Amino acid sequence: MNFHMAWRNVWRNPKRTGIILVAIIIGAWTMLAYCALARGVMASSLESALNTLTGHIQIQNPGFREDPAVENRIRNPAPVAALLDHALPKGSCWAFRVQAGGVASNARNSQGITIVGIDPEKEPELSFYGNATAQGRLLEPGDDRGIILGQALLDSFETKIGRKLVLMTQDADRETASRAFKIRGTFRAEMEGTEKQYVFITLAAAQKLLGIGDNVSLACIRLPGRTGQDKAELNPVVEALTRELPRDLTALTWIDLLPLLKGYLGMFDRFMLLWYLVVFIAMAFGLVNTMLMAVLERTREFGLLKALGLTPVRIVKNVLLECLVLLVIGLGAGNLLGVLTIYLFSGGIDMSFMAQGSEFWGLGRLVVPFVTAKDLLSVNAVIMGLGLLVCLYPAVKAAGITPVEAMN
Amino acid sequence: MNMVDVKEVSKTYKQGKVAVHALAGVSLSIAKGEFCALAGPSGSGKTTLLNLIGGLDTPTQGKIFLDNDEITGLSQSRLASIRLNKIGFIFQSYNIIPVLSARENVEYVMLMQGVPARERSERARAVLDDVGLAGMHDRRPAELSGGQQQRVAVARAIVSNPAIVLADEPTANLDSQTGQGLLEMMARMNEERNVTFIFSTHDRMVMDFAHRIIRLKDGLVAHEQIK
Numbered sequence: 001m002n003f004h005m006a007w008r009n010v011w012r013n014p015k016r017t018g019i020i021l022v023a024i025i026i027g028a029w030t031m032l033a034y035c036a037l038a039r040g041v042m043a044s045s046l047e048s049a050l051n052t053l054t055g056h057i058q059i060q061n062p063g064f065r066e067d068p069a070v071e072n073r074i075r076n077p078a079p080v081a082a083l084l085d086h087a088l089p090k091g092s093c094w095a096f097r098v099q100a101g102g103v104a105s106n107a108r109n110s111q112g113i114t115i116v117g118i119d120p121e122k123e124p125e126l127s128f129y130g131n132a133t134a135q136g137r138l139l140e141p142g143d144d145r146g147i148i149l150g151q152a153l154l155d156s157f158e159t160k161i162g163r164k165l166v167l168m169t170q171d172a173d174r175e176t177a178s179r180a181f182k183i184r185g186t187f188r189a190e191m192e193g194t195e196k197q198y199v200f201i202t203l204a205a206a207q208k209l210l211g212i213g214d215n216v217s218l219a220c221i222r223l224p225g226r227t228g229q230d231k232a233e234l235n236p237v238v239e240a241l242t243r244e245l246p247r248d249l250t251a252l253t254w255i256d257l258l259p260l261l262k263g264y265l266g267m268f269d270r271f272m273l274l275w276y277l278v279v280f281i282a283m284a285f286g287l288v289n290t291m292l293m294a295v296l297e298r299t300r301e302f303g304l305l306k307a308l309g310l311t312p313v314r315i316v317k318n319v320l321l322e323c324l325v326l327l328v329i330g331l332g333a334g335n336l337l338g339v340l341t342i343y344l345f346s347g348g349i350d351m352s353f354m355a356q357g358s359e360f361w362g363l364g365r366l367v368v369p370f371v372t373a374k375d376l377l378s379v380n381a382v383i384m385g386l387g388l389l390v391c392l393y394p395a396v397k398a399a400g401i402t403p404v405e406a407m408n
Numbered sequence: 409m410n411m412v413d414v415k416e417v418s419k420t421y422k423q424g425k426v427a428v429h430a431l432a433g434v435s436l437s438i439a440k441g442e443f444c445a446l447a448g449p450s451g452s453g454k455t456t457l458l459n460l461i462g463g464l465d466t467p468t469q470g471k472i473f474l475d476n477d478e479i480t481g482l483s484q485s486r487l488a489s490i491r492l493n494k495i496g497f498i499f500q501s502y503n504i505i506p507v508l509s510a511r512e513n514v515e516y517v518m519l520m521q522g523v524p525a526r527e528r529s530e531r532a533r534a535v536l537d538d539v540g541l542a543g544m545h546d547r548r549p550a551e552l553s554g555g556q557q558q559r560v561a562v563a564r565a566i567v568s569n570p571a572i573v574l575a576d577e578p579t580a581n582l583d584s585q586t587g588q589g590l591l592e593m594m595a596r597m598n599e600e601r602n603v604t605f606i607f608s609t610h611d612r613m614v615m616d617f618a619h620r621i622i623r624l625k626d627g628l629v630a631h632e633q634i635k
Contacts, residue, residue, distance in 0.1 A: 001512060001516065008507035301506070304499070305505075307464055307491060307499075308491065308492065308564075309488050309490075309495075309517070311489075313485075403459075404465045
């Protein structure tokens with residue numbers, strides 16, 4: 001009966017109830033929509049960074065991160081390969097890479113680049129390399145003369161598919177090594193800088209160019225699906241690998257490799273909280289005002305209830321129950337609208353109209369809004385928890401009404 | 409055996425800097441099962457005395473005993489419990505909850521007392537039939553006349569078998585015919601259920617029904633009449 005009473009009290013003034021419901025609905029809706037967009041932006045930034053040759057985890061020589069020179073390489077990759085074949089979670093993929101700084105040149109131009117030696121069979125699953133072909137084709141296994149470069153680099157060299165490009169670098173003996181490669185294809189990346197920075201040759205060609213035998217620079221690992229986004233998911237894998245890894249090697253997560261990105265994503269989380277607070281404060285004024293009006297115009301009624309024997313605590317509970325009814329209806333509708341909005345944009349929002357800005361933030365061209373169960377829970381908990389908290393004021397006000405004052 | 413004992417009770421209100429003595433040392437006793445009226449002109453202190461007996465207000469001085477238990481100096485929650493379990497109230501107006509039906513209004517007190525749902529419903533229906541509201545159980549207050557609303561209030565006041573029913577000018581907003589019907593019904597409840605009724609009134613008709621009239625003047629008992 002308490003619920004019936006609360007329900008009917010809420011609808012005693014439908015216009016007023018409607019207005020506050022609209023405020024709660026818009027609040028919940030915008031919180032969810034903003035949260036979904038922010039999550040999409042964060043996921044896009046992270047995915048873009050992971051795709052740009054970072055992966056979730058890398059096995060490296062401890063000195064490679066500070067100085068990615070050929071000296072700081074993995075000199076015995078066989079045990080690492082054996083470990084990665086059995087120690088990674090199901091659905092993970094990995095590959096060795098050779099990475100070295102160098103210069104690319106042709107008759108028209110020369111430019112500093114990063115030479116990446118890859119396993120043509122495994123690399124497509126690990127980075128943007130596999131799904132960004134702009135022209136030509138990808139490297140095939142054994143194609144030790146082929147090279148793939150970014151479309152922007154191709155354009156700056158004023159060359160085309162099939163032409164030669166010379167790579168020059170310092171080999172393991174600190175001697176200058178150079179070799180000509182034939183351009184097999186080009187790739188498009190989210191950022192033009194990436195297209196100008198990386199050139200891909202086969203792992204064997206890179207090993208030969210650098211004179212490092214079967215040595216590699218690193219092993220790059222991608223974990224399955226959406227796992228690997230935070231420390232809690234990464235740490236168990238890293239710990240398992242570290243236990244069996246040769247002592248002269250280290251396992252680093254993307255959080256270690258890209259601390260700036262981690263900070264940027266953390267900043268987004270704090271922005272989200274700030275947004276929740278701003279929306280809630282606006283909503284709270286409406287909520288308190290509505291409940292206060294509802295209480296003040298029922299002064300006699302609260303006096304009567306106290307005369308009948310209701311304790312102040314029960315009156316507080318009754319007013320909070322009315323508040324709860326408003327919040328549940330508002331949150332239900334707000335969540336529905338929010339989820340519908342997210343569904344509507346589930347194909348992704350094309351951010352190419354702000355390409356330069358999005359490149360600056362490391363954003364992909366397509367942002368797919370989404371929310372996690374935790375986000376849904378926190379949006380609802382914020383509105384519900386703080387909503388009930390601010391309703392305490394009118395509830396306590398109602399509980400303070402004395403029967404004698406009210407009846408006079 | 410006394411249901412109410414009022415001993416040297418005074419009540420002073422502050423209105424700005426002025427002290428208003430609503431009661432100035434009233435002493436009286438009301439026995440169990442009495443049908444008693446507190447009469448007097450406006451400002452004589454009858455509503456104040458009724459509020460003090462009902463634990464809705466606290467006296468400035470003196471003591472009040474209800475069913476032999478002292479209620480002066482009790483905490484708000486203890487007083488609320490006494491009001492809930494021992495006292496039925498009937499007010500002049502605005503005395504039923506507008507969003508609840510007649511039956512729900514009557515049930516509400518029992519809900520607070522923790523009476524099981526089925527028993528609540530049965531007792532509420534029986535008492536509503538008893539006060540002449542058969543067939544109107546599910547009507548909301550807005551669908552009932554003033555007299556019918558007061559009958560709901562009477563039903564609510566007596567449904568949990570209180571020791572005492574306090575009625576503050578219950579006929580003031582009713583026409584004489586409706587008022588008479590209501591008083592006849594309350595007199596019957598008093599006889600059949602042996603419930604003690606105390607009215608505050610200046611309605612001649614209520615005084616005609618009362619077995620005992622206590623007249624107040626300037627915050628003191630001026631005269632008592634037992635019929």
